Amino acid sequence: MAHPPWWRHAVTYQVYVRSFADSDGDGIGDLPGITARLPYLRELGVDALWITPFFTSPQHDHGYDVADYRDVDPLFGTLADADALIATAHGEGLRVVVDLVPNHTSSEHAWFQQALAAGPGSPERARYLFREGRGPDGAEPPNNWASVFGGPAWTRVPDGQWYLHLFDSTQPDLDWRNPEVGDLFEDVLRFWLDRGVDGFRVDVAHGLLKEASLRDQVVAPGEEPVSGADTSGEQSMVERPARDEPMWDQPEVHDVYRRWHRVLAEYDGDRMSVAEAWTQTPESMARFVRSDEMSQAFNFAWLLAPWSAEAFARVIRSSLEQLAQVAAAPTWVLSNHDVVRHATRYGGGPVGVARAKAATLAMLALPGSAYLYQGEELGLENVDVPEDQRQDPAWFRTHTQWRDGCRVPMPWSGDAPPYGFGPGTGQPWLPQPDDWARLTVEAQEGDPGSVLSFYRAALAARRAHTQGLTEEVELLDAGADVLSLRRGALTVVLNAGHDAVELPAGDVVVASGELEGRLLPADTAVWLS
Known part of the structure; x- marks a missing residue:
């Protein structure tokens, strides 16, 4: 019988390259830093790592504005460093997933610079979505679309045309109806x-x-496009x-x-x-x-x-x-580099962390694959980054703190910033809180009650107890505040209510918190076999 593809049941760990590990002391994570920390990921118990973009980029959106898809930005290393990372990861039994950005390029990509130089109607402009403006002198955007980062999704160039950017103005959208675009990305894949x-x-x-x-996005009277x-x-x-989304x-x-x-x-x-x-x-x-x-x-x-x-x-x-x-196969994910960390979303503090652990334990029991975001295994919460330190382009367009708070660099060791993130002594590219000493990998490794120890136990339990289980899930009726499900011989119970509940029969495999005999406390989950 053929084995299923590795990815169908894998646990993949997202590495936000700027914030995982810094090898050269410049305060920014890099590829050699990741390579040096691969044993940590192996010991954590994940199967793969997904690395956010490390390609050549002016870094207006921290790598999601790509100027060259076939090279490594010097900020993060070299192609040789990428090759070494891939080879070392494979040697550790880890797969490597890289982040591809095909919706848009950087405005500094050679194609876009050629498009600006060539002018309206040129083949170079046809690689992007350039259009004439509306109104008598073309001074109004071609349609009413809004950028994800706030404000209009169009920017005008000196010759009068406008180009579409569903994100930052430095990220012009490609026209995927142009066959040159598809050919470029097939080459990049290969x-x-x-x-x-x-x-x-x-x-x-x-x-x-x-x-x-x-065409214009249809919105209700008095509402703005979103x-x-x-x-x-x-x-x-x-x-x-449901909403109208022509984009x-x-x-x-x-x-x-x-x-x-x-x-x-x-x-x-x-x-x-x-x-x-x-x-x-x-x-x-x-x-x-x-x-x-x-x-x-x-x-x-x-x-x-x-x-x-x-x-x-x-x-x-x-x-x-x-x-x-x-x-x-399904996938399950609770946090990533674009959203508030789930420990904070669930209330923050000890309650938020307890709920985050419980939700993670329930997730790891489900069929399919799971994705973890760096630092969640340490119980990290969102950080309120000071305004003068924020770097998210969405902040500059909307003055809403969105993503910086979940991107603060990892604390590895020590009792003060940069907590072993790199060999330097100052704050990294986003400042770390002064109270993170108790959350470092070093501080948690020897503590059986730490969040890190829980994640290692939960991932070990997944490997030991979900192999060969049916992919069918039976949802059980345990009351409005209790999630209870059965998957083969495994029963999972999550108590999202305020009062402890009695556990069904079965031996405890792993729990997200301390049990009270056969009672499952609030904000806690357990696996039973």
Whole structure:
């Protein structure tokens, strides 16, 4: 019997390259820093790491504005460093997933610079979405679309045309109806596959194709146009009302991933792709993982669900139902570099951390793969970064603190910043709090009651107790405040209420907190066999 692809049940650890480990003391994480810390990831018990973009970039959006997809930014190292990281990871038994950004390039990419020089109507401009403005003198944007980062999604160039950027103005959107764009990215895929990467996380996977007319977004009277990338965490995609989104999730985008699927299939080792697709429904998310498209898509419904047993149950039920129709494996994720850390979303402090551990334990029992975000295994919460230290481009456009707080560099050791993040003595690129000494890897490694020890135990339990289990999940009725599910011989109970509840029969495998005999306290989860 053939083994399933490695990614179908993997636990993948997201490395935010700027904030994981700094090898040269400049306060910014880099590829050699990651390589040096790979034994930590092996000991944690994950199967793969996903590394955020390290390609040549002016860093206006910290690497998600790519100027050269086939080279490493000197800030992070060299191509030789990338090769060494991949080889060392494989030697540690870890797969490597790199972050691909196909929706837009940097405004400093050679293509965009050529487009600006060539002028209206040129083949160079046809690689991007340049349009004439509206109004008598073309001084109004071509449509009413808003940028995800706030403000209009259009910027005017000196010759009078406008270009589309669904994110920052330094990130012009490519026109994926132009065959040159598809050819470029097939070459990029092959460049990194040939160097040994095991897969790609695809940024803004739902955004590559826009409605060809670039029509206005239809909004209710008195309302402003909004972007579709809802990372607020306030509503699950199974709860929020549908909205008109001509800039997202167009049917033609699936042709791109069918082509990519054929490219990956040419390489051995079960190479994979995972979509960052902020779709509106589980049904539309499932379309990205049909058998001839992408391997996986992030299940943001799980991330967006509030702390609620009923909400968790609805997401599990709807996700599994939709994915079963396309025979795809689910993914589960609670935090990443774009959202408030789940320990903070669930209330912060000891309660938030307890709930975060409980939700993670429930997640790790579910069929499919799980994604962890660096630092969650230390119980890190969002940091209120001082205004004069913030670097997120969304902050400069909206003055809303969005992403800096979850990107503060990892604390490894010591009792003061930079907590072993690098060999320097000052604060790293985003300042670390003064009270993180108790949260460092060094401080937690010898403490059996630490969050790190819990994560290691939970991941070990996953390896030991979920191998060969059915992918069928039975949701059990245990009351409105209790999530209870059965997967083969494993029963999982999560208490999201205020009072302790009695556990069903079974031996305790692992728990997210101290049990009270056969009672499961509030904000705690347990596996029973």
